[in-house]
Amino acid sequence: MVAMRMMVAAAVGVAATLVPETLAQVSKAEACETEVDASKVQLREGTMNSKVLRAEYAVRGPLLLRALEIEDDLRSGTGDYPFSRIVKCNIGNPQSLGQKPISFTRQVLSLVMNPELMKDRSTTSYPSDTYERAEQYLDAIGSIGAYSESQGVRLVREEIAAFISERDGGVRAHSQDLFLTAGASEAVKTLLTLLIRDENDAVLIPIPQYPLYSSLTALMGGYMAEYYMGEEDNWAFDIEEVRRAIRAAKDLGKTVRAIVVINPGNPTGSKLTEEDMREIVSFCLEENLILMADEVYQKNIYRDDDTFTSFRSIVQKMGLLSEEGIMQASFQLASFHSTSKGVVGECGLRGGYVEMLGFPRAVIDQFYKLSSIGLCSNVPGQIAVGLMVNPPREGSPSFAQYEEESMAVFGSLKRRAAKLEAALNAMPGVSCKPLEGAMYAFPKIELPESFVAACLDRGQSPDVAYALELLESTGLVVVPGSGFGQREGTYHVRTTFLPPEDVMEDVLERFKAFHLSFMEKHAQAAQETQ
């Protein structure tokens, strides 16, 4: 067999490559010279599952890769940049930006991880209730190194059921309706795997959305029916717009089977009203849609005196759910939650769950089977879920520290949300709707016409070009609005408000300076061409 010698990375174009350090290394001519006749290997450019190719996921896309490249340069002292560090506001990853974990979580987890620490309590300075919790988990799981039940540790599911019931005013929840998963993402994936049969099955997805939904729908081979959130009305839900979207999908012969609702909103930072929520549930009943409720930001609500309202509680108020937590109508609700957000921010532990309400046993059985093929979700993540939903109670030894730490994280997130919103709205041509929840702002940026025209001329999305310029000028990594979807002709970026407060100040200063000079430059350019 004659093999053509070539650089694989060069063959497909370095700019298109997605793997960060390879990109860096290839550019430094370090690695990956390979002897492959690329037209002959079994799995290659033209022979992959086309559904995979259609799935897009922008949160960790090319912008991040350029950022990682710059980061490598800064570390090695090469390159010349007008900033000294990269600040990653592209992803809701609080601890990567210095948010401290809650001590209680980590104390209990360290005990469960190494039960030897429990032999002599004087070795640690942990409060006594951390030992009690660790013992309970160890009794339930035997060892954190053993596979758990595929559905998740029963004790943790019972803790979640109690949490849901308490949160929603006492209506009963059932451990057998719950599945523990690797973050909320895996739960969404499993449900869509069950749901989507072929390209005629459609899911209603908000625009803008968290691209998990579009990418998984594409991966499963389904159709994404887009409904737009009303930006002008603080990103409100608009039932007429959803009706338009479902009609359009039906006109294409699609079977619309589910609607995704993200509340509080990612990337919008907005929060649904109870009236909206009732309308959504009624619409689901009317159209026989599964309601996929992404409620992972339920603890991230920032308006004074505002609280989270779950879809479950609305369904109950509407008389669809009995006091015993049993669905009384032909209605299916899947609610997703995660350890990655809230004040806990334990992304790396990949803890999450879904509550499946109104699904017949046959569906639950198949969900269980899919879970069992992966054996179980990681047990540390499962325990992190238990600790999140069942925190120390008043009067327990860990309570004071837990409250203090949680309040500190929450208070700081709230301050940063307000600061970001104000700073964005103070920039000319930038408008940011009220940040009521979640961890993001999704400001609209009125880009200069000449800039837009020039970008489109060279086939580049204007928001991507803007975000890249922002990165090169300030070190700030945001995600272009096109990664989430936006009305044609409007341009946005998504940024988190997760950097520590002092870094936030600095970031906002630099963002503003960049934006002013960007607008100035293009105003001048426009004048010159007139």
Add this chain to the structure above:
Amino acid sequence: MVAMRMMVAAAVGVAATLVPETLAQVSKAEACETEVDASKVQLREGTMNSKVLRAEYAVRGPLLLRALEIEDDLRSGTGDYPFSRIVKCNIGNPQSLGQKPISFTRQVLSLVMNPELMKDRSTTSYPSDTYERAEQYLDAIGSIGAYSESQGVRLVREEIAAFISERDGGVRAHSQDLFLTAGASEAVKTLLTLLIRDENDAVLIPIPQYPLYSSLTALMGGYMAEYYMGEEDNWAFDIEEVRRAIRAAKDLGKTVRAIVVINPGNPTGSKLTEEDMREIVSFCLEENLILMADEVYQKNIYRDDDTFTSFRSIVQKMGLLSEEGIMQASFQLASFHSTSKGVVGECGLRGGYVEMLGFPRAVIDQFYKLSSIGLCSNVPGQIAVGLMVNPPREGSPSFAQYEEESMAVFGSLKRRAAKLEAALNAMPGVSCKPLEGAMYAFPKIELPESFVAACLDRGQSPDVAYALELLESTGLVVVPGSGFGQREGTYHVRTTFLPPEDVMEDVLERFKAFHLSFMEKHAQAAQETQ
């Protein structure tokens, strides 16, 4: 909307249900009465993705569910069983059966989990190198609660690359060819997701096999081309049989794209010879197949003076891989490894990786994208991989204890393998091939003709019936051979040899007594009908 009141569990049949505690609870009339018109809800029996329904996964199937039900009865003192406990030999889950974790792994992980423990080293009695390793990981990841790179923590991938290179005699391995995943299972799933385009894409899978492969191939909508391992020849690989299988698949119009090889074998416990391995690689070159090498049992090799040979090292010896670790031919090798097996046995941490050799950048990019949709695999599991592949070295403070613990686990596994093999072969009508590796025996059981006929008459698989009788008589949970595949007319069960040695003695006694009485009963029945 008028809803019909009914018991969902009853509607689909309790026996068919898969969710353990629901089954127990429903049978106790505790839960889940629901108001659903089951013919109207969106997702129900007849409206699920049919590929999901076709995927079968027996390791956690109905037999386990019956076992969990009995376990509940034993706990609550109801029911009357001739044994006092259930022993789960259905799954390779060492720590659930009392295998102790390696102290070094858990010490480092507890420090990374709660870095507060590192402030004053006198609080723990950990060796100093555990602190050094924890510091290195914390430097690399920031916090175990932060998402890592989607491909996995770079430091861990570098540790794996060094491990592979050392294991295989110095040929270089590259961190960018490695992906960290939730156990090996997730890596297999991602590769099959990329590979299988439609029902014409086929994967060669050994019979018997670990049902991960059949279930995922079905789930992705592909075709499983079965090749039989030669039981009579100690479960040897038979190239002529594989040629028959590929011809048969091609005759059906299938495109055969990959071959799965499990070495050491699950469920067979056998080990390939180097000659077999060379033949497999040559066959892959000839037929342009991806070699999917399940090498998760590489540390579980029990014959004296025997060692593990990786497919990577064979490929290198055949001149296909350069000293720099670059593929020199049109050949693609994916090798899977996991923290769940070996002497570590950290199943619950869901650590695993795949090395992708000979795949062009376009494929690696798509693998990366699929990983990024799930954000990253859990970080504790990633660190567990690092600790597995880079254990304490001679001279380091943790070395002596690490060696002692590893050797104790290994020695005990080896003794139990020998004991199980001998005990099975001492039973009349049972034959077990040499247990050279892995954690399982897959004995053939010559079931009495009358029993087989009676089972087939009532539509039950004879091996399932035998395994159920074994469970009801002894409390021992095994998996019927039909879950892994077996030649028609032959019957097997898979059992692990993971119970502690004293429990193993007892289990084998009970197994033997059951089997003798089972054979006796059916011999008598046969005489009576003559």
